Amino acid sequence: MRDLSAFTLAGYDKGRGKLTQALWFAVMNTVFMAWWCPARLRTGLLRAFGATIGDGVLIRHKVRVLWPWKLTVGDHAWIGEGAWLLNLEPITVGAHACISQEALLCTGSHDHRAADFRYRNAPIAVEDGAWVAARATVLAGVxxxxxxxxxxxxxxxxxxxxxxxxTADGERRAVKEPA
Incomplete structure (x- = not known):
């Protein structure tokens, strides 16, 4: 039987102290996600909070990043409007990769077999040139x-x-390498 009152954060490291976490949430929710915030400022803010961001990266508005210090983005990658990078663990986005509108990269999960519903988190890697299309979801450890x-x-x-x-119906098929 599940006992959610037994859940703890034991073993989970957010990677920064509470003051840095609070400051990031304030910046993310007032400036970073705003439509008027220039893309250059978004990448600068991520870098200031510890993200590794390559050259020519485009990050659109309404993007949510849980912990910037657990994010690496390669050169000329795109992250589309409303994407959510729920990075309890590291997320790596390769060079020339595209994370489209409202896509979710979720490194967090729970062990459904454990009564305390403990975390079962794992990193995500999106390699060079890959594309996570609109409203697609990539789960922990993938x-x-x-x-x-x-x-x-x-x-x-x-x-x-x-x-x-x-595809959305679970089909897999080969694609040609871009020219």
Missing amino acids: TVGRHAVVGAGAVLHKNLPELTLH
Whole structure:
């Protein structure tokens, strides 16, 4: 029987102290996510809070990043409007990768077999040239391979090999490398 009152944060490291966490939430919710905030300022704010951000990165408005210090983004990557990077654990987005509008990258989960519903978190990697399309979800512990595509609305719960398309109905098929 599940006992949610027994849940604790034991073993989970947020990576920064409460003051830094609070400051990030204040900045994220007042400036970072705002439509009027320039993309250059968004990348600068992420860097200031410990993210590793490459050159030419485009981050649109309404993007949510739980912990910037657990985020790495390669050169010329795009993160679309309303994407949610729920990075309880590290998220790595490769060079020229695209995370489209309202996509969710969720590194957190729970052990449904444990009565205390303890965390079962794991990092996510989106490799170079990969595309996580609009409203797609990538779950904890998954790697999206080089130039792979997670189709719009799809849920990805296991690794996706390079040059593979995963559709919303779970179909997988080969794709050609971009020219």
